[in-house]
Amino acid sequence: EPGQALLGAPTVPTNRREESSDSSILDSLSSTFLDATLDTNDISDIMEYLHSCNRWLPLGLKLGLFYHTLQRIELENVNNIENCRIAMLDAWLCKQDDVGLKGGPTYRQLIGAL
Numbered sequence: 001e002p003g004q005a006l007l008g009a010p011t012v013p014t015n016r017r018e019e020s021s022d023s024s025i026l027d028s029l030s031s032t033f034l035d036a037t038l039d040t041n042d043i044s045d046i047m048e049y050l051h052s053c054n055r056w057l058p059l060g061l062k063l064g065l066f067y068h069t070l071q072r073i074e075l076e077n078v079n080n081i082e083n084c085r086i087a088m089l090d091a092w093l094c095k096q097d098d099v100g101l102k103g104g105p106t107y108r109q110l111i112g113a114l
Contacts, residue, residue, distance in 0.1 A: 034108040040093045046110070047086065053114075056085040062113035063092045064102035 038046070053059060060070045069091055077083035091097070093105045103109045 034111070035106050038093055038105040038107070040090060043086065043089055043093060046089055046093075049110075050085060050089075053085065054081055056081065056088045059113055060088040060092065062102075063105075063109065064097055064099040065091055066097040069097055 050059075057070050057074065060073075061067065065088065070088065073084055073087040073091070077087060092099055095104065099105060
């Protein structure tokens with residue numbers, strides 16, 4: 001019978017409605033995750049994704065931070081890319097400068113800027 005599992009094999013959707021329903025649930029979950037507003041409690045999770053991102057200043061600009069904010073961060077953390085990256089993310093997560101106009105701190109915004 002179509003869609004019935006054989007010998008422990010996973011069940012395959014038998015019609016488009018089932019596939020569409022599964023897809024829309026995943027899309028909904030993805031959107032919820034991607035569009036949730038992030039805050040400073042999320043910084044360690046974000047740092048895991050950006051551990052190899054050395055171009056923190058251009059990323060900060062794309063996320064809506066002003067150049068003078070990023071210059072200040074650089075001056076306060078001379079020759080320490082890791083601290084610059086953390087301070088830039090903190091400013092983004094605290095919605096400084098034009099971050100709100102760029103969509104606010106969300107994973108979707110971060111992915112788009114990368």
